[in-house]
Amino acid sequence: MSGETGLAPAIAPTDTGCADAPVLRERGQRAVFCGLTGIVWLHRKMQDAFFLVVGSRTCAHLLQSAAGVMIFAEPRFATAIIEERDLAGMADCHDELDRIVAQLLARRPEIRTLFLVGSCPSEVIKLDLGKAAQRLDRTLGTDRGAGVGTRVLHYSGSGIETTFTEGEDACLAALVPHMPAASAGAAPALLVVGTLPDVVEDQFRRLFGELGIGNVGWLPARQLADLPAVGAHTRFLLAQPFLGETVGALQNRGARHLPALFPFGAEGTTEWLRAAADAFGVCPMQFNRVVAPGRERAKRAIAHSQDRLRGKRITFLPDSQLEVPLARFLSTELGMVPVEVGTPYLHRELMARELPLLPSATRISEGQHLDRQLDRVRADRPDLTVCGLGLANPLEAEGLSTKWAIELVFSPIHGFDQAGDLADLFARPLRRRDVLRV
Numbered sequence: 388m389s390g391e392t393g394l395a396p397a398i399a400p401t402d403t404g405c406a407d408a409p410v411l412r413e414r415g416q417r418a419v420f421c422g423l424t425g426i427v428w429l430h431r432k433m434q435d436a437f438f439l440v441v442g443s444r445t446c447a448h449l450l451q452s453a454a455g456v457m458i459f460a461e462p463r464f465a466t467a468i469i470e471e472r473d474l475a476g477m478a479d480c481h482d483e484l485d486r487i488v489a490q491l492l493a494r495r496p497e498i499r500t501l502f503l504v505g506s507c508p509s510e511v512i513k514l515d516l517g518k519a520a521q522r523l524d525r526t527l528g529t530d531r532g533a534g535v536g537t538r539v540l541h542y543s544g545s546g547i548e549t550t551f552t553e554g555e556d557a558c559l560a561a562l563v564p565h566m567p568a569a570s571a572g573a574a575p576a577l578l579v580v581g582t583l584p585d586v587v588e589d590q591f592r593r594l595f596g597e598l599g600i601g602n603v604g605w606l607p608a609r610q611l612a613d614l615p616a617v618g619a620h621t622r623f624l625l626a627q628p629f630l631g632e633t634v635g636a637l638q639n640r641g642a643r644h645l646p647a648l649f650p651f652g653a654e655g656t657t658e659w660l661r662a663a664a665d666a667f668g669v670c671p672m673q674f675n676r677v678v679a680p681g682r683e684r685a686k687r688a689i690a691h692s693q694d695r696l697r698g699k700r701i702t703f704l705p706d707s708q709l710e711v712p713l714a715r716f717l718s719t720e721l722g723m724v725p726v727e728v729g730t731p732y733l734h735r736e737l738m739a740r741e742l743p744l745l746p747s748a749t750r751i752s753e754g755q756h757l758d759r760q761l762d763r764v765r766a767d768r769p770d771l772t773v774c775g776l777g778l779a780n781p782l783e784a785e786g787l788s789t790k791w792a793i794e795l796v797f798s799p800i801h802g803f804d805q806a807g808d809l810a811d812l813f814a815r816p817l818r819r820r821d822v823l824r825v
């Protein structure tokens with residue numbers, strides 16, 4: 388399985404860009420959401436799963452306000468509140484948890500996978516949710532082979548030293564050991580890793596089908612009862628850049644990562660599809676025929692934002708871990724000038740294709756020291772700053788235009804048909820600023 392597909396890359400680096408650039412490493416106060424936030428998009432994707440956060444009232448409030456209150460649908464997440472007597476060691480938390488899980492499953496027997504999600508409070512009192520999940524899985528999952536029963540897994544969404552997209556990474560990594568083993572000699576299969584909105588998943592599924600790559604699995608699957616098989620036959624593409632732990636878990640099961648740009652913009656999406664096409668021996672003519680229409684459509688859609696964004700300076704504060712690929716998209720396809728690209732963690736291996744495409748003058752920073760970071764933003768005065776919700780208003784009050792980083796995680800932004808919307812998400816705050824100035 389090898390080959391070189393046509394459609395020459397339009398964004399070859401002229402030098403090594405930021406591949407070897409020095410990284411400003413910061414440690415200190417941070418302003419990011421915790422990993423529980425991921426439940427907002429994960430529960431929409433995995434339709435037979437339920438997320439039970441074992442946490443405090445603060446955790447429950449965060450989830451409710453991040454997800455909005457669902458009036459018509461019974462939600463597929465909840466919080467088991469750790470009360471003061473639990474904290475004081477006056478109650479057996481494991482007994483309490485078993486009771487709550489039993490109540491939940493009596494009311495919602497359709498739940499096929501139950502995630503026990505750890506939080507800061509559950510970690511502080513050292514509640515072993517791994518052990519609890521194993522115990523509950525033994526009693527509740529006995530008939531799973533017959534299509535009934537509930538699988539019980541656990542992961543941590545704690546906010547201690549983490550950022551909010553790590554919740555998805557931890558959740559997917561917890562699923563990997565439960566993917567069926569592929570049989571020896573199984574035909575090569577593609578696995579797409581990272582949560583995508585259903586509409587985007589369907590677009591990619593169609594494109595892979597037209598390329599002749601029919602054996603495609605998705606992690607997470609819409610129904611966790613249908614987790615794809617994994618093994619030495621698996622080649623996987625990352626749809627999201629924040630999945631380092633999941634990558635390690637898949638590699639431990641023999642799967643091979645296909646290095647690629649992330650599928651943002653016309654060129655990023657082309658290169659992402661090309662990585663799969665090369666691995667599956669798709670001929671160049673076939674690749675051109677399938678990919679060129681979408682690529683052209685994306686370029687036309689992006690062009691609507693070019694006049695407003697070209698030459699504008701942009702800073703990313705460390706938040707979603709999408710910062711590097713999005714800065715690459717804005718720089719190579721819209722002519723924006725990245726001033727500082729901050730990211731909570733810099734996974735050099737996963738960013739190996741992205742970093743050389745960033746202009747070499749870009750300041751790359753990892754981690755956060757909030758005060759020093761804000762001092763740099765004030766000194767740089769970029770045209771647009773991508774940051775967390777809590778920082779946006781103060782920066783706007785200082786006359787700086789901002790974009791909420793979390794909006795980029797909640798919006799469909801991958802692939803050809805979303806490329807125009809992605810560009811517009813950055814153009815909108817600048818448009819608003821210009822209107823307010825008139």
Ligand code: SF4
Pocket residue numbers: 421422423442443445446447449505506507508544545546547
């Ligand atoms: S997990 Fe920690 S950071 Fe997140 S809401 Fe609960 S207490 Fe707050």
